[in-house]
Every structure is written in structure tokens, then in C-alpha cells.
Amino acid sequence: MTQRTFNILVLCTGNSARSILGEALFNNLGKGRVRAYSAGSKPAGRVNPVALETLEKNGIAMADARSKSWDEFTVSGGLTFDFIFTVCDNAANEACPVWPGHPATAHWGIPDPAHVEPLEARRAAFESAYRQLKRRVEAFLALPLETMTAAEAKAAAQRIHREAGQ
Numbered sequence: 001m002t003q004r005t006f007n008i009l010v011l012c013t014g015n016s017a018r019s020i021l022g023e024a025l026f027n028n029l030g031k032g033r034v035r036a037y038s039a040g041s042k043p044a045g046r047v048n049p050v051a052l053e054t055l056e057k058n059g060i061a062m063a064d065a066r067s068k069s070w071d072e073f074t075v076s077g078g079l080t081f082d083f084i085f086t087v088c089d090n091a092a093n094e095a096c097p098v099w100p101g102h103p104a105t106a107h108w109g110i111p112d113p114a115h116v117e118p119l120e121a122r123r124a125a126f127e128s129a130y131r132q133l134k135r136r137v138e139a140f141l142a143l144p145l146e147t148m149t150a151a152e153a154k155a156a157a158q159r160i161h162r163e164a165g166q
Helices: 018-030 048-057 091-095 119-141 151-164
Strands: 006-012 033-039 081-085 104-107
Touching: 018 048, 018 119, 048 119, 081 091, 081 151, 104 119, 104 151, 119 151
Parallel strands: 006 033, 006 081, 081 104
Antiparallel strands: none
């Protein structure tokens, strides 16, 4: 029997920091069980270099990372997502497109590390965001997703967010 691969979309407004970290973590920790993508409602046009530095420091290479619009994923006949996570408060409150397949959605708000100053404090903020997302991704991937309904997965993702804290 072939194992099902779940498609995950991680959203943030700029798609330059937190959503990039989430995409990388899901793909790295999911070991083929999931395929994650990231996008933004108003993409910054470039990935924050400290996001890439943080991933590399933690052993995750993401040379093909790019900031992209969620419009790439709304095309007819495109990918169908099983799960969508918003990782910034702006994206959680925006009017999102209607996603084909009605994926389970959850908000995993993480403070924005991109504009923290000075640079050393920004690096620490990115590391904190990385650790928070890693705990949530690990907990989500530990779930029996193959046997859960969309409603059960959504409830579990929301519980993970509440329990993970900062």
C-alpha cells in the first residue's frame, strides 16, 4: 500500500520569514509524509537572509526558497491542500482565497522576527520563532493524520498552538 502524502501550505503576509521557516520544517521533519509550501498575501519579493541563516544553522538547507504570492496556489487544477497554517496575525485576519478541497486550517501565530533590531537581537528572534514552529510541527506530525478527519486535525492543530505557547 502506498503511503499518502499530505500537502501543507504555510501562510504569512510577506512570505519572507516565519512561513519560510514553517515550510522548511514541515518538509525536513515530515520525511516525505508531507509536502509543504509557503506563500504570502503580499509577498516581500525576497526571503529574509536571517531566515535562511537560521535554517542553515539548524541543519536545513533551502537554497530554492523564494517569496511568493498565494495566487500561485489558487489556479484551477493546481495543488489541493490538506492543511493550511497561518503563522502571522495579519494573514489569519485577511480574507483568504477559497482553497479547493476545503483544507483544515489553523492559526499558529508567531511574533515577527524580521524587524527586530539590532541584528543580534533579530538573530535571537529568528531562533525563537524557529524553535516555536519546530515544536508545533513535531507535535502535528506525531498525529495519526491518516486516520483523522479534517475537523479532528484542525482541533488538534489548534490545541498544539495553545499548548506550545511561546
